[in-house]
Amino acid sequence: MTARILRIELRRSSALWGALVVAVVGGLQMAPLVTLFGPAHLWHPLVTGQRTFMIFFSALALGAGAWQARRDRSNRMEELLATTPRSRLSRAVPVALALALAMVAAYAMILAAMVAVNRPPLDAYFPVGAVPVIAIGALLLVALAWLGLGIGRQAPWRLVAPVLVVAGTVGMVVVSDAMFRAAGSPDASGAFLLGPTLPNPVARPIAYAAVGARTNLGQALWLAGLAATGLALFAATTRRARILALVPAVLGAAVAVPILPARLADTYVADRRASALVCTADAPTVCVERVESTALDDWRGPGRQAISVLAAKLPSAPDRVEVYMWVAPDVTAYPEDDPPTEASPGACPSTVCPRGTRPSDTLVFEFGFRGREAPPVPSHLRVWHLLTGAGVGMCVDMVFRAGAYSDGYLAARYAAAAWLMGQPLPSDLISFGGPDVGRLAEELRRTLSSLPADEQRDRVAALRQAELSCAPGDRAALLRGQP
Amino acid sequence: VIRALALYLRSRSAPATLATMLGCAVGLWALGVAVDDPWTRIRLALLATALAIAAIAPGLAGADADLERIPGFAWPPRRAAHLVIAGGVAFGLMAATALTVDPVSATARVARDATGLTGLVGLGAAVLGASRAPLLPLIWTAIAIGVPTTDRPAYKVVVTWMMQPTANGGATLTAVVVGATGLLAYALAGPRR
Numbered sequence: 001m002t003a004r005i006l007r008i009e010l011r012r013s014s015a016l017w018g019a020l021v022v023a024v025v026g027g028l029q030m031a032p033l034v035t036l037f038g039p040a041h042l043w044h045p046l047v048t049g050q051r052t053f054m055i056f057f058s059a060l061a062l063g064a065g066a067w068q069a070r071r072d073r074s075n076r077m078e079e080l081l082a083t084t085p086r087s088r089l090s091r092a093v094p095v096a097l098a099l100a101l102a103m104v105a106a107y108a109m110i111l112a113a114m115v116a117v118n119r120p121p122l123d124a125y126f127p128v129g130a131v132p133v134i135a136i137g138a139l140l141l142v143a144l145a146w147l148g149l150g151i152g153r154q155a156p157w158r159l160v161a162p163v164l165v166v167a168g169t170v171g172m173v174v175v176s177d178a179m180f181r182a183a184g185s186p187d188a189s190g191a192f193l194l195g196p197t198l199p200n201p202v203a204r205p206i207a208y209a210a211v212g213a214r215t216n217l218g219q220a221l222w223l224a225g226l227a228a229t230g231l232a233l234f235a236a237t238t239r240r241a242r243i244l245a246l247v248p249a250v251l252g253a254a255v256a257v258p259i260l261p262a263r264l265a266d267t268y269v270a271d272r273r274a275s276a277l278v279c280t281a282d283a284p285t286v287c288v289e290r291v292e293s294t295a296l297d298d299w300r301g302p303g304r305q306a307i308s309v310l311a312a313k314l315p316s317a318p319d320r321v322e323v324y325m326w327v328a329p330d331v332t333a334y335p336e337d338d339p340p341t342e343a344s345p346g347a348c349p350s351t352v353c354p355r356g357t358r359p360s361d362t363l364v365f366e367f368g369f370r371g372r373e374a375p376p377v378p379s380h381l382r383v384w385h386l387l388t389g390a391g392v393g394m395c396v397d398m399v400f401r402a403g404a405y406s407d408g409y410l411a412a413r414y415a416a417a418a419w420l421m422g423q424p425l426p427s428d429l430i431s432f433g434g435p436d437v438g439r440l441a442e443e444l445r446r447t448l449s450s451l452p453a454d455e456q457r458d459r460v461a462a463l464r465q466a467e468l469s470c471a472p473g474d475r476a477a478l479l480r481g482q483p
Numbered sequence: 484v485i486r487a488l489a490l491y492l493r494s495r496s497a498p499a500t501l502a503t504m505l506g507c508a509v510g511l512w513a514l515g516v517a518v519d520d521p522w523t524r525i526r527l528a529l530l531a532t533a534l535a536i537a538a539i540a541p542g543l544a545g546a547d548a549d550l551e552r553i554p555g556f557a558w559p560p561r562r563a564a565h566l567v568i569a570g571g572v573a574f575g576l577m578a579a580t581a582l583t584v585d586p587v588s589a590t591a592r593v594a595r596d597a598t599g600l601t602g603l604v605g606l607g608a609a610v611l612g613a614s615r616a617p618l619l620p621l622i623w624t625a626i627a628i629g630v631p632t633t634d635r636p637a638y639k640v641v642v643t644w645m646m647q648p649t650a651n652g653g654a655t656l657t658a659v660v661v662g663a664t665g666l667l668a669y670a671l672a673g674p675r676r
Contacts, residue, residue, distance in 0.1 A: 032631055170527055
């Protein structure tokens with residue numbers, strides 16, 4: 001019976017039209033934005049981006065609800081229906097369900113449009129945490145549509161739907177504006193999460209962030225309360241019922257606020273599955289982060305080539321390669337796990353060596369820059385990048401000297417790579433540093449190759465040792481043989 | 484004549500329209516005081532203008548279309564006058580607000596937006612009927628505020644004409660064309676029944 005009524009409501013009511021408007025406007029808005037949310041293969045920025053930018057179309061759901069609620073009035077059916085003995089609720093529920101189904105479909109269609117524009121590879125990492133984020137976005141649309149039903153029923157005037165669309169958009173824009181302004185301070189209240197938008201992750205790279213369970217649960221409860229209030233308002237016929245209808249929303253907010261994280265900065269938690277390593281099954285092992293697992297094939301060959309070059313030319317060589325596209329040497333993935341401690345004498349301080357130690361048996365290549373994704377690396381340069389610095393990452397406190405790049409340091413690292421490869425540096429390898437880095441590196445390589453073979457090997461091995469411990473000293477002088 | 488005009492305005496729910504427009508003006512003034520971000524202020528001014536113009540819609544048709552055909556009026560100029568005056572009142576209110584202490588939006592911008600949006604609401608009345616007429620201006624506004632604003636290619640300027648800087652000639656042209664089309668459509672065809 002209910003299913004039949006629901007089918008009829010879906011066909012006859014304005015629910016599908018309302019959802020069509022939401023889907024078309026939302027799709028047109030999101031499709032051009034989607035490339036700004038993050039790299040195509042990351043699902044999490046895609047789904048949180050839809051949540052953040054739905055403030056510009058979701059108020060249309062309010063209007064759609066208010067429009068639908070005016071149906072009895074505009075068809076002059078109110079008095080006739082008031083004489084029927086069945087409860088208002090039994091008439092309200094099928095309409096509300098039809099609208100809810102239509103809105104969920106609209107949200108899904110917008111997501112589909114985003115995916116169609118910015119197609120993630122099928123084997124890309126799909127975080128399980130994306131599912132509740134999508135579900136809560138759809139729930140927000142349903143809650144707004146039902147709230148529109150309730151308001152439209154209690155205020156059945158023609159201008160209510162347009163007023164709700166505009167007032168709703170203005171309200172959401174203002175609230176999200178306030179949230180983004182507050183998000184700059186670490187003490188911003190988590191109660192901002194009752195608003196429609198999600199803040200940007202700040203504590204960790206976007207690829208490693210997942211919306212926390214407390215955020216999801218609090219938002220779901222608050223939106224469920226809001227939806228219940230809308231439905232109750234839609235069914236209310238007496239003053240008492242109208243006042244009681246407000247209870248679920250108030251209750252939802254009261255329950256949600258203690259559940260939501262106390263600080264806005266704690267909206268996200270670390271997605272450890274995303275940052276865990278995925279490695280080749282066979283030795284020598286080459287690993288990438290799981291979010292970048294589609295790049296494993298790109299790095300397998302260059303990684304193994306780098307290992308064999310190092311083994312052939314230097315006394316001690318790594319037997320494992322780890323490529324990190326999202327951590328820079330100066331960014332720790334989990335600041336809360338690695339609080340900076342006073343470095344004991346001789347140990348590598350945590351600001352210099354975020355991983356604590358720089359292992360000599362693993363070639364760790366951290367290519368992200370301050371938590372942003374690495375730019376795409378052309379395939380012919382991959383092995384060069386791995387061998388720069390004789391297979392050791394940069395020491396952050398040596399890269400910058402007095403606010404500028406230390407060209408000599410960078411040149412020495414590139415010269416080591418050129419010596420290992422036995423070729424001059426490719427012209428497109430050097431992407432940062434001063435204009436002289438390439439010339440300096442070539443000079444160092446020539447100086448080096450004019451020496452006896454043993455001496456060459458000893459000097460590059462010394463550079464590798466110095467880089468492994470981030471020992472102070474001039475690396476270019478080391479290659480030149482000046483103590 | 485005054486009596487006839489008063490009766491006409493009442494039959495076209497002018498008080499509700501005017502009250503909504505006033506509400507938009509007051510609301511925009513309050514938001515102008517509260518919100519600093521220039522980008523957001525432009526969006527808010529556009530939204531308020533769009534609602535003030537959308538509020539014209541219910542008045543674009545009378546309660547009984549057959550009854551209104553009985554007197555031998557020349558309706559087209561009267562309909563045109565109704566739309567132009569209503570749009571002008573909305574523009575006046577919004578521009579007055581926009582000119583308060585700290586301008587929320589430039590007068591030229593409000594004028595351009597009001598012109599195009601009034602045309603849209605007229606077009607909506609002619610094509611969809613008076614009760615659905617707000618759909619056209621509101622949906623276009625909703626698309627324009629969410630889509631990134633660029634100055635090329637041409638079709639993107641047309642889509643986001645309301646969000647373009649006032650110096651953009653293409654956006655102004657779009658507003659004028661849309662405004663004229665809507666005015667003509669409504670004046671000649673009248674509200675769809």
